[in-house]
Amino acid sequence: xxxxxxxTYGTKxxxxxxxxxxxxxxxxxxxxxxxxxxxxxxxxxxxxQVHRRGEYNVYSTFQSHEPEFDYLKSLEIEEKINKIRWLxxxxxxxxxxxxxDKTVKLWKVSERDKRPEGYNLKDEEGRLRDPxxxxxxxxxVLRPMDLMVEATPRRVFANAxxxxxxxxxxxxxxxxxxxxxxxxxxxxxFEITNxxxxxxxxxxxxxxxxxxxxxxAEFHPHHCNTFVYSxxxxxxxxxxxxxSALCDRHTKFFEEPEDPSNRSFFSEIISSxxxxxxxxxxxxxxxxxxxxxxxxxxxxxxxPIETYQVHDYLRSKLCSLYExxxxxxxxxxxxxxxxxxxxxxxxxxxxxxxxxxxKRDVTLExxxxxxxxxAILKPRKVCVGGKRRKxxxxxxxxxxxxxxxxxxxxxxxxxxxxxxxxxxxxFQDKVN
Amino acid sequence: xxxxxxxxxIMTLSVWKMYHSRMQRGGLRLHRSLQLSLVMRxxxxxYLSAKVEAHEQTEVPSLPARSPDPRLHPLRExxxxxxxxxxxxxxxxxxxxxxxxxPRAEETPARCTPHPAKVSxxxxxxxxxxxxxxxxxxxxxxxxxEEAEEGASSEVPDRLQPPPAxxxxxxxxxxxxxxxxxxxxxxxSPAASPTVSPxxxxxxxACRPADNMLNVLVRAVVAF
Numbered sequence: 052x053x054x055x056x057x058x059t060y061g062t063k064x065x066x067x068x069x070x071x072x073x074x075x076x077x078x079x080x081x082x083x084x085x086x087x088x089x090x091x092x093x094x095x096x097x098x099x100q101v102h103r104r105g106e107y108n109v110y111s112t113f114q115s116h117e118p119e120f121d122y123l124k125s126l127e128i129e130e131k132i133n134k135i136r137w138l139x140x141x142x143x144x145x146x147x148x149x150x151x152d153k154t155v156k157l158w159k160v161s162e163r164d165k166r167p168e169g170y171n172l173k174d175e176e177g178r179l180r181d182p183x184x185x186x187x188x189x190x191x192v193l194r195p196m197d198l199m200v201e202a203t204p205r206r207v208f209a210n211a212x213x214x215x216x217x218x219x220x221x222x223x224x225x226x227x228x229x230x231x232x233x234x235x236x237x238x239x240x241f242e243i244t245n246x247x248x249x250x251x252x253x254x255x256x257x258x259x260x261x262x263x264x265x266x267x268a269e270f271h272p273h274h275c276n277t278f279v280y281s282x283x284x285x286x287x288x289x290x291x292x293x294x295s296a297l298c299d300r301h302t303k304f305f306e307e308p309e310d311p312s313n314r315s316f317f318s319e320i321i322s323s324x325x326x327x328x329x330x331x332x333x334x335x336x337x338x339x340x341x342x343x344x345x346x347x348x349x350x351x352x353x354x355p356i357e358t359y360q361v362h363d364y365l366r367s368k369l370c371s372l373y374e375x376x377x378x379x380x381x382x383x384x385x386x387x388x389x390x391x392x393x394x395x396x397x398x399x400x401x402x403x404x405x406x407x408x409x410k411r412d413v414t415l416e417x418x419x420x421x422x423x424x425x426a427i428l429k430p431r432k433v434c435v436g437g438k439r440r441k442x443x444x445x446x447x448x449x450x451x452x453x454x455x456x457x458x459x460x461x462x463x464x465x466x467x468x469x470x471x472x473x474x475x476x477x478f479q480d481k482v483n
Numbered sequence: 484x485x486x487x488x489x490x491x492x493i494m495t496l497s498v499w500k501m502y503h504s505r506m507q508r509g510g511l512r513l514h515r516s517l518q519l520s521l522v523m524r525x526x527x528x529x530y531l532s533a534k535v536e537a538h539e540q541t542e543v544p545s546l547p548a549r550s551p552d553p554r555l556h557p558l559r560e561x562x563x564x565x566x567x568x569x570x571x572x573x574x575x576x577x578x579x580x581x582x583x584x585x586p587r588a589e590e591t592p593a594r595c596t597p598h599p600a601k602v603s604x605x606x607x608x609x610x611x612x613x614x615x616x617x618x619x620x621x622x623x624x625x626x627x628x629e630e631a632e633e634g635a636s637s638e639v640p641d642r643l644q645p646p647p648a649x650x651x652x653x654x655x656x657x658x659x660x661x662x663x664x665x666x667x668x669x670x671x672s673p674a675a676s677p678t679v680s681p682x683x684x685x686x687x688x689a690c691r692p693a694d695n696m697l698n699v700l701v702r703a704v705v706a707f
Contacts, residue, residue, distance in 0.1 A: 126510040152509055214513050233513040264514045283514055316493075316529070319521045323514075373522065374496065379515060 067470035073137040082132025086116040113202040157206035231268035285322035325381035396455025490530035
């Protein structure tokens with residue numbers, strides 16, 4: 052990875068809760084705690100302004116979800132957007148799925164650059180005309196107007212989840228998608244909003260026997276019958292929908308035996324998987340738990356093929372991280388376009404990249420103070436013990452309120468989006 | 484003592500977090516509740532084992548004749564059987580949703596301290612059948628201390644093995660102590676299969692020390 056270049060966009064809004072590039076990388080969507088979606092679009096390359104090549108500007112902003120109240124259970128339903136997933140583009144409009152804890156919505160984002168003028172029954176402001184005053188008939192014409200991007204909700208998929216939705220995933224058939232909550236996974240058809248198929252149900256008959264919940268789920272990128280889901284116990288199950296209607300029996304079960312020397316009071320919590328992602332090739336899956344990122348080969352279930360330590364220096368601090376709730380943070384992880392580099396976030400606005408081929412890793416920081424537009428990001432280092440060098444930061448100085456939970460990588464280029472609380476940072480690899 | 488205090492502090496903290504999470508927008512979160520209850524369970528077991536150890540160290544070898552002898556013998560047998568079994572332990576297949584070794588190991592010391600009077604007590608779904616939640620329910624504390632004295636868990640300290648030291652950082656003592664205690668609990672063989680449970684224990688073969696808070700939580704979830 053060469054020297055990144057930075058453009059910073061402060062959203063001024065609430066805390067960003069999800070970030071996702073679309074399939075071409077032309078658009079970047081963010082969702083926030085306030086239920087809003089902001090979409091950025093990459094500028095077209097222009098010969099006149101070489102330096103502004105490929106910058107992302109705000110394209111559309113809309114309110115996706117509103118706070119709701121479940122009267123039956125006396126519960127407020129948060130409007131926070133948990134996940135956004137794009138559909139591949141099939142016509143001029145863009146489609147994305149956004150979800151909060153209970154409801155998934157399909158949004159259509161389209162451009163309008165023409166406006167009809169010359170209605171017979173309405174005047175220019177849209178007020179109805181008195182029919183008595185109409186003496187001539189004319190055909191309305193389309194006239195150019197300033198570009199307007201509008202977002203309309205096309206489908207609302209509601210009332211299918213008793214527990215909180217943590218994942219959505221679009222199937223490679225582009226006709227179905229799944230939504231997963233703590234105990235169940237449902238399969239939807241995009242056209243049908245009043246029905247969904249339940250394909251995984253791990254709710255025990257007696258809730259007192261509950262020991263495990265679903266934490267993330269994703270469809271295979273090419274095989275529309277295959278999906279995986281991860282659990283709070285650190286296991287991953289791969290299921291084939293052709294085997295049975297209810298995929299309660301997995302086809303493959305991925306679990307690494309626990310290292311007894313690492314056993315501690317909080318072992319169970321930190322082994323919970325917070326994110327699972329298929330590689331673009333479909334050959335590997337990557338999982339993130341509290342301290343590590345692991346890469347698994349689909350053909351080997353008994354252990355991961357690679358394990359990367361994200362911030363192992365926190366292992367001795369688990370008790371205080373439990374006290375300040377940081378131990379429950381759910382970090383995401385992403386692949387680059389060629390599946391050669393993986394990236395995930397950490398604390399102090401640090402994020403980490405691991406090159407799978409060279410086995411090199413780097414820690415970078417997303418902050419205004421340390422970087423200016425077009426500045427080069429400097430690798431950071433956390434000093435674990437002993438003498439601290441000049442540029443290093445000691446573990447005790449880390450700011451745990453500054454966490455990077457959500458990141459995204461452009462599907463084909465070295466452009467990354469990093470969400471640091473309520474700021475979005477976009478870094479580009481500048482090759483001159 | 485230090486261990487007990489820390490364990491109790493963590494239990495209290497967990498209870499507070501559990502309560503606080505119910506106040507949050509969006510309501511009770513199942514995953515969070517599960518994680519909190521896991522920590523609480525671990526803390527409780529740690530507290531119990533520490534208490535037992537403390538009493539072991541201060542007590543005269545002959546146990547007070549509070550409990551009938553026949554009850555002690557089956558307990559010792561169960562523990563002998565447990566010790567003799569392979570340390571890897573079998574996963575009793577009757578509990579498919581079990582959280583691997585930890586609760587099974589926790590069961591063994593907990594089962595060592597059943598109160599004879601409890602057997603006749605009617606079982607309720609929100610069972611307080613396990614008197615082991617002393618840290619959470621002050622009124623039960625006295626009973627717990629009785630049981631800890633009676634408990635024939637002399638084997639427990641033997642099984643506490645020092646693990647590789649890993650203590651570092653802000654809580655070196657706690658980390659070391661927790662790791663040592665916890666590893667010790669885990670080294671307690673989990674092989675005490677349900678059928679070998681002492682007769683004084685609750686009648687259900689697949690019984691498990693009911694986690695009071697977990698019960699309250701999951702009932703809340705069921706209603707949810």
